[in-house]
Amino acid sequence: MSDLHPAPTPRGPLSGLVVADFSRIVAGPYCAMLLGDLGADVVKVESPAGDDTRAFTPPVRDGVSTYFQAVNRNKRSIALDLADPADLAVAHALSARADVVIHNFKPGGIERFGLGYADVAARRPDTVYCAISGFGTRGGADLPGYDLLIQAVSGLMSLTGEADGRPLRAGMAAFDVMTGLHAAVGIQAALRHRDRTGTGQLVEIDLLSAALSSMINQSSAYVSGGVVPRRMGNEHPSLYPYEPIATGDGELVIIAGNDRQFATLCRVLGLDELGADPRFRSMRLRNENRVELRRILAGALSRRSAQDWFELLSAAGLPCGPINDVAGGVELADRLGLEPVVTVDGVPMVRNPLRMSETPPTYRSGPPDLGTAGAEIRQWLGFPAPGTDRPSVRARTG
CATH class of the missing domain: 3.40.50.10540 (Crotonobetainyl-coa:carnitine coa-transferase; domain 1)
Known part of the structure; x- marks a missing residue:
């Protein structure tokens, strides 16, 4: 001791x-x-x-x-x-x-x-x-x-x-x-x-x-699946949407990690019909058709600012957020009562x-x-x- x-x-x-x-x-x-x-x-x-x-x-x-x-x-x-x-x-x-x-x-x-x-x-x-x-x-x-x-x-x-x-x-x-x-x-x-x-x-x-x-998941993709992962920028190999998407005045990170979250995103964006679109009914299909889906989402998001969408989507329970610098990250934690410092x-x-x-x-x-x-x-x-x-x-x- x-x-x-x-x-x-x-x-x-x-x-x-x-x-x-x-x-x-x-x-x-x-x-x-x-x-x-x-x-x-x-x-x-x-x-x-x-x-x-x-x-x-x-x-x-x-x-x-x-x-x-x-x-x-x-x-x-x-x-x-x-x-x-x-x-x-x-x-x-x-x-x-x-x-x-x-x-x-x-x-x-x-x-x-x-x-x-x-x-x-x-x-x-x-x-x-x-x-x-x-x-x-x-x-x-x-x-x-x-x-x-x-x-x-x-x-x-x-x-x-x-x-x-x-x-x-x-x-x-x-x-x-x-x-x-x-x-x-x-x-x-x-x-x-x-x-x-x-x-x-x-x-x-x-x-x-x-x-x-x-x-x-990246090392497991190779060890268990025989797949060598590749560089994809801010995209995710298995989830979509799961990346920053352009809005009316900048990018906003938007995540729809399951079908329920995707339905929420469609509803808030005024795209209810998108959830029933056969191209986007499942995560696998959304991954396969991500280029077209990104185009549609960006078009809807362009009608408002990133801050507006952040408030609307967050209020609906959808994971989203701005791309902060480190100062912004510390300040966010402070505002949330996490006492980061x-x-x-x-x-x-x-x-x-x-x-x-x-x-x-x-x-x-x-x-x-x-x-x-x-x-x-x-x-x-x-x-x-x-x-x-x-x-x-x-x-x-x-």
Whole structure:
């Protein structure tokens, strides 16, 4: 159990767990932040140069990279040079105290420091050890993993963009985030197993496998159906209408995911006869005849503005919405009472999306400056602060 710092009330469901976060950039840090939001004491181990994302600028907030801030709240930072024997001893002691160890070194990289799973488990057999890589530990062990690279080789970029345009990346680090989410689920399952059996385990996840799983219907189309999906712009391969459609003054995303919703759309647009048209009676037929259906819908939608149709269609219960920028998305969430922004140590941040009735996420500290908790963490582990030779009275593995 952690005595690194007192957790405020209310205590999270993971309060008392110590997480040693040896990861950097996005997937691992995002996973560790989610655990921290739920109450875990997360110790972020950085090189003396700091996490790479500290230098991912612009933009900045108070001189700090907003990229770094996005995935590193609720953590304490200690700067350790693992090539330095004294710092490595601190890292070993931390791994012996941690309930969870997370890293995203390239396979084989962390083992040379005595911090691989076998070494950590020898120090603490009930450790839950999460190793994140780009391409796994077998044939892809030597390949570095970056989100853009995974988007390219997984097939996602081949699906993103206009049908006759070039492949495009998603507008965010999609597979880094999805890998971090998968890792957090795996860690929780391993902790539950430990509660029942008292034993830890190795949790491995790679970005490519997470990508293929996260592409759900698109990867399944090939694996189960033998169909190689293609780039379709904003269209959906299996649903229509399910795309932005032109109105009198701009586009509006309109979704009719079933026959009932299509009937609602036809009624509000004054096209009741369309629902009985043999070309459009089922989803399969609407998909087959989407070019003609799009022409008819656009003609009706051209009579009013996107805002007018948004209000009319929404009032009828049809899924639809404008294409916002990110500011518009945050503002919409705020108007809907979702409280998307929390302020942590004076820094506005996007809140954890979970709502829990008894043990909600907490925001105890903002993203740390490099190494600011180093002396405190060293003392907790039984090491003198840098520049001193007075040993702590605490046992190093107590």
